[in-house]
Amino acid sequence: MAHLTLPEVDANASWARTFLVEDPTLDITGQEFLVWQIEYYAHVLHKNWTTFWTGAPSASPPVSDSWGDAFSYFLDGVDQMVVSYSTDPAYAAYNGGEGSFNATGTWWNGTEYAWRTIYGIGIVAGSRHRALDQEFEQWFLSGAVQSQIPTTEWEYPANQSVVIPPSADFSYAIPTGSLVPLNNFTTPAEVGSSLLGWVNTWYDLTVGHG
Numbered sequence: 655m656a657h658l659t660l661p662e663v664d665a666n667a668s669w670a671r672t673f674l675v676e677d678p679t680l681d682i683t684g685q686e687f688l689v690w691q692i693e694y695y696a697h698v699l700h701k702n703w704t705t706f707w708t709g710a711p712s713a714s715p716p717v718s719d720s721w722g723d724a725f726s727y728f729l730d731g732v733d734q735m736v737v738s739y740s741t742d743p744a745y746a747a748y749n750g751g752e753g754s755f756n757a758t759g760t761w762w763n764g765t766e767y768a769w770r771t772i773y774g775i776g777i778v779a780g781s782r783h784r785a786l787d788q789e790f791e792q793w794f795l796s797g798a799v800q801s802q803i804p805t806t807e808w809e810y811p812a813n814q815s816v817v818i819p820p821s822a823d824f825s826y827a828i829p830t831g832s833l834v835p836l837n838n839f840t841t842p843a844e845v846g847s848s849l850l851g852w853v854n855t856w857y858d859l860t861v862g863h864g
Contacts, residue, residue: 657761658735660691661699663715664706672734673715674724677861678853683721687737688856689845690760690769693836698762707859717860728755740768740828741808747826748805759833766828770835773809 663669676684695703707714716733718724728736740757747753759768775794777787793799800811804822810830811818818824 657766658758659762660694660706660760663735664709667709669735670709670715674727674733674736675715675717676721676724676737677717677719678856679861681718681720683724683737684717685849685853686769686771688852689849690767690836692852693769693839694760694762694767697836697839698767704855704859707856714860739771739808740830740833741810741824743826744822744824745808747823748821752826757828759828766833767836768828768833770833770837771809772837773812 663673675687678684678688691706692703695701695706718727721738724733724736725738727733728738738757740759742757743753743755746755759766761767775791777784777791781787795813797813797816800813800816801819803809803811803816804818804824808822810824
């Protein structure tokens with residue numbers, strides 16, 4: 655759906671009932687969408703984020719336990735929209751489903767916003783095998799490994815010298831430069847200190863309230 659806005663979903667019961675989200679108490683994608691929604695309401699709309707979740711039960715987004723379950727329901731046609739990733743259309747094209755579905759961020763006043771997912775790798779404090787740990791990190795960041803990331807994890811490689819294989823055809827994905835990352839409005843420390851409270855509030859508003 656082009657130029658989707660979350661307030662539109664909130665105001666349209668039929669859209670809300672088919673907008674599948676993941677449970678942020680169980681799933682990292684659900685957590686990231688919750689933070690996305692909170693930052694979007696706080697810094698773009700300047701509204702209370704909880705209003706998105708407090709509609710009548712018949713107008714509330716359905717909740718799935720995991721991204722895998724949610725995406726399966728979406729592919730089966732159970733729901734029209736699912737919280738997922740901007741590279742999904744490239745995945746579909748790679749697997750013979752060109753144009754079978756599209757991706758969008760959330761828009762406002764002509765600007766498209768989204769949450770940038772960043773996966774990291776690190777060394778645990780106190781490791782007794784630091785040299786081996788560092789060797790593994792360097793191997794993982796090598797071109798040999800990173801060149802496989804686009805068509806296995808369907809993510810952009812962390813190693814920026816790696817060229818995305820033409821077979822991945824990320825032209826079907828949302829161009830990263832067209833999105834304003836909502837991550838820019840906060841810091842990892844601020845998210846980390848607030849996340850538990852946000853998740854608990856979400857639970858009280860949805861699962862706990864129901």
